[in-house]
Amino acid sequence: MGENWSFLDSVEPNFRPLVIIELAKGTKEETIEWLTKRIVDKKANGGAQLLIKPLLTENGVENIYLVGASHLRLLLGAETVGLVKECNDNSMRAFTYSSRKTFKHFADDNHNFLTMAECQYIIKHELENLRAKNEKMIPGYPQAKLYPGKSIVRRLLTSGILVQIFPLHDREELKKLSHSWYGRVKVGYQPLDDIRCYFGETIALYFGFLEYFTFALIPMAVIGIPYYVFAWEDYDKYVMFATFNLLWSTVILEVWKRICAILTYRWGTLLMKRQFEEPRPGFHGVLGINPVTGREEPVYSSIKRQLRIYLVSLPFVCLCLYFSLYVMMIYFDLEQWALDYHKENESNFSSLMLYVPSIIYAVVIEIMNRIYRYAAEFLTSWENHRLESSYQNHLILKVLVFNFLNCFASLFYIAFVLFDMKLLRQSLATLLITSQILNQFAESLLPYWLQKRYNRRMKKRTCSKKTHMDLSLAEQVNMEKEMGTYLGTFDDYLELFLQFGYVSLFSCVYPLAAVFAVLNNITEIYSDALKMCRVYKRPFAEPTANIGVWQLAFETMSVISVVTNCILIGMSPQVDALFPDSKMDLVLTVALVEHLLLAIKFIMAFVIPDKPRDIQTKLAKLEFESLEALKQQQMKLAAESLKE
């Protein structure tokens, strides 16, 4: 095996480690030998043609390997994954090796043409696309079956031989980024382009959305303050505020699509062609022929999956929703009981008892959320979706519905069954502020504390006064492999989604919600940034062109909020007083206004273009060019054919 490494070193003297592969302790020699051979093997022989080196630590070889690639290999990989880069004429084009000279900042000796995140993404892509040829199993592990075309890395992961693959941090870049991002207290935008270069588009887009959303909430917050301070509860001001909020929420969601297009155009992902999606690691089935690719791979009947979704998952989710409502009813009973108890025997103990139901309910909700989350993950995985994207969508839908109900059901109950506006305002404020404080704690204070502890631990371990910058590669890898894994933007978006619900669903009852949301989001940016840079392993960059299903979720919330706000306004005593004679007229007016607002929302969503005009023009230009190129090619062919 030794000769392999030396061979590599002679080929690429300045080997730059990009990705770490950690194998299970005690992995068999023959497996390691086979895997490294496949990784370094020539493309023509079905290898990945990457570079690999074992990490040599003080304790000897620890089954940790560093993966890198030559500059040329990375450029060819960039073409394979379809990276889009800026050209010298400022247009964005898919990078191809043959046209490399036309790209901005390209030079044969400029190793920064591709960002480190892009290089790591390419290596990940190449590793995942390393496929079995005629191996029947992983050498040394007869139970880990292979078939031609099966991704080797995915099989290694599912059979536990491969513990993890993760990209390495770049200490220097990270320090620069964290300084400009959250290092100093400043008023200004986040360095989104730098974030994108370091963490990739998905994460940069989340931070872009978080920032945009915070800015977009400011008008609502500013208008909300005088309503709270002067207790403006006149009919006209009241309705104006709610109407503004409802239309504003449509506008901000439509404008976000435009901003998202601007960002992702600049980052190249708007133009990036969707790659063919491979089955997700957990997908299983009988070996058959995929009708799309014609390749042998596990096949699972779509009807079976539909049956599982509609006959098991759907009833289960409904049951959970029912159970959650049932728990809520118990809470309200308890609350009533505590109130009665307090009235009967007024004592310190009884007034303390008043808080008990809320605390129990909060704890139960948290527990239910956790259990449900596991159940949802289990069910969605049991549904056996072929694609990761479809798995994600089904999981998000399940979790979203349950969280929505858990967070808002009690508020809906108070508003539309108990008709108690005062209690609603109070509960809303309590829920919003509590959840924000809890989240801030879990996301900001906890990470801060973890980081402190981890710094102490590291210092102890290295037994020296070296700063982070001076850590040896082995120390860095050992440190990073112990860090937590960032599980994606799901929880971060969910938090924003629920916040949007608090702000918009009952906006006319509690105008201060937007103020709290803005304040929370400002610290959220800092705590999330800290989390990304210090707490978690570096995540692989994931190119994306939009925030996906979350756009739909936010839009649905804004439609629901039209309904709730109209009912709330209709129920308010100020509006009630305008229809002293007939409650009927009141209800009909409210229904009419609601339908009008919904119609306006849909028309606005239809009229506002999803992409700004200049992006549209640029996209049309690219499409026109490719059509012209095709035509030129055909013309040449035609001329030749007609000559014959």
Next chain:
Amino acid sequence: MGENWSFLDSVEPNFRPLVIIELAKGTKEETIEWLTKRIVDKKANGGAQLLIKPLLTENGVENIYLVGASHLRLLLGAETVGLVKECNDNSMRAFTYSSRKTFKHFADDNHNFLTMAECQYIIKHELENLRAKNEKMIPGYPQAKLYPGKSIVRRLLTSGILVQIFPLHDREELKKLSHSWYGRVKVGYQPLDDIRCYFGETIALYFGFLEYFTFALIPMAVIGIPYYVFAWEDYDKYVMFATFNLLWSTVILEVWKRICAILTYRWGTLLMKRQFEEPRPGFHGVLGINPVTGREEPVYSSIKRQLRIYLVSLPFVCLCLYFSLYVMMIYFDLEQWALDYHKENESNFSSLMLYVPSIIYAVVIEIMNRIYRYAAEFLTSWENHRLESSYQNHLILKVLVFNFLNCFASLFYIAFVLFDMKLLRQSLATLLITSQILNQFAESLLPYWLQKRYNRRMKKRTCSKKTHMDLSLAEQVNMEKEMGTYLGTFDDYLELFLQFGYVSLFSCVYPLAAVFAVLNNITEIYSDALKMCRVYKRPFAEPTANIGVWQLAFETMSVISVVTNCILIGMSPQVDALFPDSKMDLVLTVALVEHLLLAIKFIMAFVIPDKPRDIQTKLAKLEFESLEALKQQQMKLAAESLKE
């Protein structure tokens, strides 16, 4: 000029005329010479490389020209316009000349590989893409300015030198088609594939939609009959019928998308790449640089257009809508006045007077519709849209809104202001049946009579007992050029749209509406078929993958009908009787049910996939193949680069 024709004849001995060009009488010789030269010139010299011949009639040359093309030229043209054809392995692929052998039914001597409609479409495309090189004007007409890249045919049309271009009928094919289509009374599907081969996809899709829509209405009609016969007005049956209708209308619109995908996949248009759209003939502006193509062409500021739309067109449309409502109010006043008059002096004259307001109103509506249509066309053309598609969308929107109001405003007024269900049912029946009879007359009897007259005229002119089949080419051309021009499917879809409104908006009041609609549509199929085959010039085929903006229009109508039906049911005495104590509860229940139904509709639209699974698989397969091909190409390149 003479040598030109003989030259052509020698090249292509069996010249088949496909498209007719009619120039204005007295067009200058130099213009004709220049135009024919440009049409026959080689592609390399910027010509269209087509064949052209003057039509020689008994009266000598009449400025009518026959255009054709060699078989090879048509095949190359098929590649240029991006025709998609079936391959030997039953997959659909874009035709390319180099891969011609892999296509089903292709043989070098099989001149039926391309249908005549496809050939005509190719010739139209080539003619329209014949562009000015460095001509500053059309020779002989200094006022008809040209600039490099301007479409010559479009300039000839706008300056009146070119009277018309139309494709020639194929007598034999037409006879076969009309026999299988409407020639015999039979129960069965229309020959959609044959219609598509002869008239192109847009028209075939209209007939497909008409047929599908008729079938889809049958369940509603069948369920509606017992309601009418037995006068079932119990609460439960009543609500069931309405609910069924509302959900059914969502289902049929979603299923249509799937059927549309199946049809257009088979016809190849689902896969056809959108061509770059040229400015529409009426578009004008200052000569500038198109930011997309980089070519010199008229440019018109988008802001100016937006101003025209929002500051002139929108207020004008609103004014017209207001005026239409005003006229409706006058009609109701007149109606009341006539009723009072009849009560005061009961006589034969006074009972006749009862009908006068309705007749006047019907006539006024018809006049208003006509005037408005002209105004809408004028305004939309004045808005100066660059693309035909955008012009069409704005025109359709304008006409749709006005027609919707004109047809349904009086019904809405009767239902929701007068609360007179009996009058509503009566008016609905009158309006529906009258409009159907009028349409049937205008579309079926009138064409039949026109055809008879035209047959007589033709017989007189040819002074012989020759059948149509034996007509000489000159006679056929002269006959066809006098026929009316089919202006597109707009009016046909509009009729179906309004019918859908009559059936769905007030379905719970008049269950028989669906029965009348079904009966009407069966004859409609025959009359429309007759119209296409006998009354109008053959239209150019227009490839399309869906029914475009009409899908949206029908979906909007089905959303509105949820609202109207819920209100109607809420107002019915049967439902009213269920809430004897509180009208409030009634209104709230109705509102709740309406929101539930709307939510179900949106969820159904979201859950039902727009394309059937097998079409999805086929599309995915094609995409996968093209990605694989690209990858292979890159791999080859990579292997070469890495060798260096």
